[in-house]
Amino acid sequence: MIKLESHMGLIEVSQDYFDEIVGSAVKNCFGVAGIAGGRGGPFGRRGPQGVRIYRDGPGLSVDLHILVTYGLNISAVVRGIHSRVSWTVERVTGLEVRRVNVFVDGMLHREAQA
Numbered sequence: 855m856i857k858l859e860s861h862m863g864l865i866e867v868s869q870d871y872f873d874e875i876v877g878s879a880v881k882n883c884f885g886v887a888g889i890a891g892g893r894g895g896p897f898g899r900r901g902p903q904g905v906r907i908y909r910d911g912p913g914l915s916v917d918l919h920i921l922v923t924y925g926l927n928i929s930a931v932v933r934g935i936h937s938r939v940s941w942t943v944e945r946v947t948g949l950e951v952r953r954v955n956v957f958v959d960g961m962l963h964r965e966a967q968a
Contacts, residue, residue, distance in 0.1 A: 855867070855868055855869060856869075856872070856907065856908075856909060856914070858949070867947065869907065872905070872907040872943075873905050875942060875943060875946050875947075876905045876907065876916060876918065876939055876942070876943065877889060877905060878942075879938045879939050879942040879943075880918065880920065880935060880938070880939065882938065883931065883934045883935045883938055884926075884931065884934055885922055885923050885926040885927075885930070885931035885934070886920055886921070886922065886923070886931065886935065887920075887921040887922060887923045887961070887962040888920070888921040888962065889903070889904040889905065889918065889919065889920055889921070890904040890919035890920060890921055890957075890959035890960065891903035891904040891919060904918060904919035904920065904959070905917070905918055905919075907943075910952045910953060911952065912950065913949055913950035913951060913952040914943065914947075914949050914950070914951050914952065915951070915952055915953040915954075915955070916939055916943065916951060916953070916954045916955065917955045917957070918935065918939070918954065918955065918956050918957065919957045919959045920935070920956060920957070920958060920959065921958075921959060921960045921961065921962050922958050922960075922961050922962075923961070923962060923963075924961040924962060924963045928958055932956045932958070935954070935956050936954045936956065939951070939954050940954055
C-alpha cells in the first residue's frame with residue numbers, strides 16, 4: 855500500500871492496483887515472455903507476483919522480475935520496459951517514477967510460450 859498526501863487528504867493506493875498497471879504495461883513490451891513468479895502461466899491470473907513498488911523519496915521505485923524471449927537483445931528489451939513502465943505509472947498516478955529495476959530471471963523459447 856502506497857500512502858500519499860495531497861491537498862484533498864490522504865490517498866492510499868493498493869499493491870494490487872500497481873500490479874495491474876505495471877503488469878499491463880510490461881505485457882505490451884516487445885520481447886517479454888512473462889513476469890517471473892506469476893500464477894497460471896507466464897503472466898499469472900490475478901496480477902503478477904514479480905512486481906514490487908515502493909516509495910523512493912518523493913517518487914516511486916519499481917522492481918520487476920521478468921522472463922525474456924530467447925534470442926533477443928536483453929538490453930533492448932530492458933530499455934523498452936523501463937520507458938513504458940515509467941511513462942504508464944506516471945501517467946496513471948501522477949507520481950514520478952525515480953527508478954525501474956529490471957531483473958531477468960530467465961528466458962523462454964518462442965515455442966514454449968504458446
